[in-house]
Amino acid sequence: MEQSGAAIWARNIVRDYGERRALDGFSLEVPRGGIFGILGPNGSGKSTFIAMLAAMERPGAGELRVLGEAPSRALRARVGTVFQENSADPLMRTAEYLRFAGRLFGIHGGALKARIPALLERFGLAQRAGDPVSTLSGGMRRRLEVARALLHEPEILLLDEPTTGVDPEERQILWDTLGEARGATTVLLATNDLAEADAACDRVAFVQGGRVVASGTPAELKQGLRRDAVRITWPGASAEELAVVAGWAGTGEILRIGDIVHVTADDASALVPRLFELAGRGIRGVSIESSSLEDAYFRYIQRRVGDSK
Amino acid sequence: MSALAAVTTMAERELLNIVRSRSQLYSSVLTPLMFLVFLGNGVSSGLQPANLAAGNFTAYLVAGTVVMTSVFSSTFSSASYFRDRDNGVLRLLLSTPHHPRVILLGKSLASLVIGVVQALVVLVAAAPFVEFEWQYGVVPGFVIAVSAVVLLNLMLTGLAQAFASRIQSMQGFHLLMNLALFPLLFFSGAFFPIDGLPVWLRVMAFANPLTYAVDAMQLAAYAAGGEGFIGLPIDFAVLGTVAVLVYALGLSRIPRLTHSGQ
Numbered sequence: 001m002e003q004s005g006a007a008i009w010a011r012n013i014v015r016d017y018g019e020r021r022a023l024d025g026f027s028l029e030v031p032r033g034g035i036f037g038i039l040g041p042n043g044s045g046k047s048t049f050i051a052m053l054a055a056m057e058r059p060g061a062g063e064l065r066v067l068g069e070a071p072s073r074a075l076r077a078r079v080g081t082v083f084q085e086n087s088a089d090p091l092m093r094t095a096e097y098l099r100f101a102g103r104l105f106g107i108h109g110g111a112l113k114a115r116i117p118a119l120l121e122r123f124g125l126a127q128r129a130g131d132p133v134s135t136l137s138g139g140m141r142r143r144l145e146v147a148r149a150l151l152h153e154p155e156i157l158l159l160d161e162p163t164t165g166v167d168p169e170e171r172q173i174l175w176d177t178l179g180e181a182r183g184a185t186t187v188l189l190a191t192n193d194l195a196e197a198d199a200a201c202d203r204v205a206f207v208q209g210g211r212v213v214a215s216g217t218p219a220e221l222k223q224g225l226r227r228d229a230v231r232i233t234w235p236g237a238s239a240e241e242l243a244v245v246a247g248w249a250g251t252g253e254i255l256r257i258g259d260i261v262h263v264t265a266d267d268a269s270a271l272v273p274r275l276f277e278l279a280g281r282g283i284r285g286v287s288i289e290s291s292s293l294e295d296a297y298f299r300y301i302q303r304r305v306g307d308s309k
Numbered sequence: 310m311s312a313l314a315a316v317t318t319m320a321e322r323e324l325l326n327i328v329r330s331r332s333q334l335y336s337s338v339l340t341p342l343m344f345l346v347f348l349g350n351g352v353s354s355g356l357q358p359a360n361l362a363a364g365n366f367t368a369y370l371v372a373g374t375v376v377m378t379s380v381f382s383s384t385f386s387s388a389s390y391f392r393d394r395d396n397g398v399l400r401l402l403l404s405t406p407h408h409p410r411v412i413l414l415g416k417s418l419a420s421l422v423i424g425v426v427q428a429l430v431v432l433v434a435a436a437p438f439v440e441f442e443w444q445y446g447v448v449p450g451f452v453i454a455v456s457a458v459v460l461l462n463l464m465l466t467g468l469a470q471a472f473a474s475r476i477q478s479m480q481g482f483h484l485l486m487n488l489a490l491f492p493l494l495f496f497s498g499a500f501f502p503i504d505g506l507p508v509w510l511r512v513m514a515f516a517n518p519l520t521y522a523v524d525a526m527q528l529a530a531y532a533a534g535g536e537g538f539i540g541l542p543i544d545f546a547v548l549g550t551v552a553v554l555v556y557a558l559g560l561s562r563i564p565r566l567t568h569s570g571q
Contacts, residue, residue: 054404076406087401089393091326103318104405106311148401 006065007032007156007186008053013062015048015210022048024210026062030203035178035187037197039297040207046190047084048210050160053188054081067155077106080149080185084160086141088148090134094125097133098148105152112151119147123177139170146174150185159189163196175200198293206300214300221296228268229295232275233285235259241278248274253299259284264295315407319415320422323389327423333385338427338434341378345370345435360502368439371432372526373499375454376519378428379462380494384486386420387469390564391479399564409563417466417559424462429455432530442533453529453541457548461522464552465490467559474562498523504537518551 008030015023023045030036038046051057052064055071069075088097095116102112120126123143128136136144142162149157157178163171175196178187191197197204198218205215214221237256245263246254251271252264265271268288275283327334349367352358361369393399402412432454443450469486476482496503496510497519503511514520525544532538 056404073406073408076404081404083397083400083404085397085400087397089322089326089398090396091329092322096325100318100322101401104315104402104407106314106406108314 005032006030007067008036008188009063009065010049011063013049013052013059013064015045015052015057015060022210023052023059023062026207026211028205028212028215030186030188032186033184034202035189035200037201037204038188038190038207039192039194039197039204039293039301041192041301044207045210046207047160049207050081050158050188050190053156053158054079077152078154079156079158080152080154081158082142082145082149082160082162084164086145088133088141088144090132093130093132094136094144095120095129097144098151101148102151107152115151115153119151122180123147124173137170139166139173142166142170143174143177146178154185157185157187159187159191161191161193162189163191163193171196194292194294194297204293206297208301214296218293218296221300222291222293227291228265228271229289229291230263230265230268230271231287231289232261232263232283233259234261234279234283236282237261237279244278245271245275253295255298262295262298264291312407312411315405315411316415316418319402319412320419323386323416323419324422326389327386327419334427337378337381337385338430340381341374341431342434344377345374345431349439360505365440368441368531369502369527370500371435371439371441372523372531373494373497374435375428375432375458375526376461376497376499376523377494378431379424379458379465380486380490382424382427383420383462383465383469384483384490386423387466387473388479388482389416389420390470390473391482394564395479403564410560413470413560413564417470417556420466420469421459421462424466425455425458428458428462432458432526436530441530443530444533445529450529454526457522457525457529457544460545460548460552461519464518464548464555467552467556470559471555471562474559474564493517493519496520498527502537518548521545521548 006029008028010026010028013023013026014021026045026049028038038049040046048057052059053066053071055073055076064071066075067078089100092100098116098119099112102116107115117126117129120129123146125140125144125147128140133141133144146159146162163174166174178200189197189201201218203215203217204221205212206221207213242254242256242261245251248271250266252266253262255262263271272286272288275286345367349370352366356366358366390399393402403409405412441450445453468489472485472489473482476485496514496517498514499519503514503520506514521539521544524539525541525548528535528538528541528544
């Protein structure tokens with residue numbers, strides 16, 4: 001794996017917390033520019049990796065380079081981080097918080113005075129500049145966090161689940177604004193929102209059990225999937241019934257998460273009538289979509305029915 | 310990137326937050342003042358303590374009240390550590406390019422400033438209403454009192470920081486501070502002279518750094534002479550040494566995030 005030119009380069013990173021192994025041979029290369037998504041379930045190691053990139057955690061083993069250097073406090077001046085939890089001081093006013101954070105990241109005087117109103121405007125917070133942070137909505141606070149992370153014009157922006165708890169409209173505003181930064185800044189997004197990653201990311205990596213299990217562009221990862229994705233609300237589906245479905249021609253991946261059975265198929269219109277013949281009233285609902293990154297994710301990450309098919 | 314700029318930025322933010330927390334700001338000063346007025350006058354009039362000059366317990370109590378104000382102030386100010394941790398600000402502070410000690414220094418400087426100011430407000434508010442001797446003169450006496458207050462707050466800020474960095478909850482922190490500081494306050498000469506106490510209590514008093522702060526302030530403002538007091542050279546030698554050591558201990562305790570790898 002080459003590290004030259006990569007914004008982030010990680011090889012065989014291991015990190016333990018007591019008996020628990022958070023990262024287990026984590027290897028990844030993130031090219032400069034664009035938005036790179038790290039997708040994985042909770043506890044898969046995404047936040048640990050982000051914390052390492054921000055020099056807040058150290059690898060127990062392995063090699064890690066950020067902008068060609070080992071993560072350090074000094075390097076934080078070139079990296080912006082939005083944490084999973086809010087970090088804005090609720091007692092401060094919106095612009096005041098940005099001024100405080102900017103000064104801690106070494107921006108002073110005219111540069112700071114110019115950037116704060118520009119960022120507030122860009123993130124739709126100009127009207128709330130003088131309001132206490134505690135009065136901002138959840139979405140506004142997340143936008144403020146991203147504005148804060150961009151204040152010192154970082155070369156890499158680390159986003160750890162930035163839209164958790166944010167309504168769809170606010171998410172759109174945030175992603176539209178971040179889209180403008182594409183190219184100038186390398187964005188690393190850790191999320192478990194697959195639709196968001198599918199829409200926003202140029203490249204993604206699937207993470208499970210503290211290691212990267214697949215990486216590529218969303219199109220590359222979706223390759224090989226069947227054309228249609230069928231989601232069936234089927235509370236009483238038995239292993240035998242699912243095995244029957246798996247044996248039908250044109251059926252791809254099958255997995256069950258709770259009451260929902262996900263099936264990829266070449267032709268959903270042929271599959272669905274056979275499902276009703278098989279299960280009848282046992283099926284409570286069916287939805288059909290084109291195969292998405294979510295289907296690719298499930299193929300790599302989630303438990304499969306019988307570990308096959 | 311200047312560490313000094315980061316320290317002043319942190320201190321400025323802490324002071325701003327303290328000033329905005331009006332109830333905390335006022336109660337830290339008003340509680341000791343009420344204590345002084347009601348307890349001081351009550352004891353002076355009701356008990357007429359014969360061991361005190363002119364039986365004036367209110368004048369005697371001023372030094373102890375100033376120390377008590379510093380104890381309250383340092384406890385409240387250092388509680389901002391828990392607020393920062395709980396609302397996520399600490400994570401931001403520890404992600405800046407600065408060493409965590411720079412951040413701690415800024416926070417503790419603000420705590421020191423606010424503690425000194427509040428303690429001096431109590432002293433200045435009480436002084437016109439009690440009979441102080443000012444045996445070294447008003448200005449030198451005031452300078453001595455201010456010096457003692459600064460050293461006392463330096464020590465208390467360091468102690469509060471040392472506790473705050475290792476205790477999980479704000480409730481636990483307040484409990485520990487009260488547990489540690491109230492006995493020290495009682496056996497410091499803040500509320501009653503120590504020279505008439507049983508030997509074992511006097512030993513505890515002399516092992517208590519607050520005793521030397523009270524003694525220095527009593528000598529500066531209340532006392533007519535040195536008899537029955539420890540003396541300024543020993544007061545400042547002990548207080549200065551302990552203050553520097555405890556403050557250094559507080560700064561050495563780097564705050565931790567409870568990152569579990571999730």
